[in-house]
Amino acid sequence: MSLSATAVRRSLVAPVLCCALLAGTTACNDDADAVSAPSASSSAEKQKFAKTRFVANAGIAAGATYQWIVKPFRAGKFKKGADGRKFALIKAGLAGTLAYNRLKAATKNAKGDPTLAKAVAPLTAGIDALKDLPSKLRKGDSTDSVVNSFDDVINKVKDAGKGAGAEVKDKVPSAGELAKG
Incomplete structure (x- = not known):
C-alpha cells in the first residue's frame, strides 16, 4: 500500500502546526518572570x-x-x-x-x-x-x-x-x- 503525496502532507500538517505554535510561545517568552503573574499591590x-x-x-x-x-x-x-x-x-x-x-x-x-x-x-x-x-x-x-x-x-x-x-x-x-x- 503506497501513500500518495497528499496523504503524506495531511499526516504532517498537525504535528508541524503544533511544533510551530509551541516554538512561537516559548520564543516570545524568554523571561520566565514575564508570565502574566498578578502584580502585587503597593503597601498603601x-x-x-x-x-x-x-x-x-x-x-x-x-x-x-x-x-x-x-x-x-x-x-x-x-x-x-x-x-x-x-x-x-x-x-x-x-x-x-x-x-x-x-x-x-x-x-x-x-x-x-x-x-x-x-x-x-x-x-x-x-x-x-x-x-x-x-x-x-x-x-x-x-x-x-x-x-x-x-x-x-x-x-x-x-x-x-x-x-x-x-x-x-x-x-x-x-x-x-x-x-x-
Whole structure:
C-alpha cells in the first residue's frame, strides 16, 4: 500500500502546526518572570484594602449582634415563657456564629494595617472567648452574660476601629445571610 503525496502532507500538517505554535510561545517568552503573574499591590493599597475589609467584616458582626442578639434580648425574647423564645434563641445562635466568624476575619484584616493591628491586638482574646457562646445562646444558657459578652466585644472593636481611622457602622445581615453563616 503506497501513500500518495497528499496523504503524506495531511499526516504532517498537525504535528508541524503544533511544533510551530509551541516554538512561537516559548520564543516570545524568554523571561520566565514575564508570565502574566498578578502584580502585587503597593503597601498603601494593601492598607486601604485592609481597613475597608476590616470595616465591612466588623460592620456585619456588629449588625448581626445588635439585630439578632442584643435587640431581642432587650425586648425580653430570651426569657422563659416568652412568645417565640425558641426561634429567637436559634437566630441568636446563628447570629453569634456569624459575628464570631466576621470578627475573626476582621482581626486578620487588621493585621494588614499597622494602626489597626495595634488597636485590635488587645481584643483578640475577647474575640476568641466568643467561640463557644453561640451554642449557649441556642440552648438558652445564661443569656444575660452571653449577650453582654457579645455586646462588649463589638463595642470594643468599634472603638478600636474608630481610634484607628476605620469607623465601623452596623450592617444588618438578612435572615437568609444569617442562615448561610
